[in-house]
Amino acid sequence: MENARYRKKAMRIETQLLGKLAVFGQAKFAKFMGVHESQVSRMKEDFISKASMMLAILEYGVDDTEIVELARRFAAVLTNKKAPAATEADSQITINF
Template sequence: MESEKYRKKAMRIESQLLGKLAVMGQTKFAKLMGLTDTKVCRMKEGFFAQAALALAILEYGVDDHEIVELAKRFAAVLTNKKATAGTVTSSQMLIEF
């Protein structure tokens, strides 16, 4: 029963780690770690799960407040659209032909 508690927490931590990796970008992460992109890609298959389980067992996790902040930043990246030509104070003209 106790191991299930750790596994649930580990899955949450792994999700957070992979989310942060996605926000940062795999290439930037690889460069900062001194690894290749392909090595980081392979790490996503097992390393992050093992690291997350170790962090869960050691009672080291990411604060829920941090999860909310990460979700907001990730949503902002996903919804980032090219700005329209008009500004807030100006109005755009519609020209029909």
């Protein structure tokens, strides 16, 4: 039962990491890491899922509000709609990559 909980949390972490990588850009990420872009592509196949499981087991937290905001950004990109502007009465969530 506990293993299933870790797997579920690991999947959420992996989704978040891959989403951030997609937004940041694979080529740009590879440049900052000092590796070739193909190595980042290989990391997505195996390393990120293992690292995600490790983080889940070590109780690394995933902030649900970040996932929701990331999903909104993806939806805006896919539908070519601009995100609503933040007003003084509204609070905007910022995700730093």
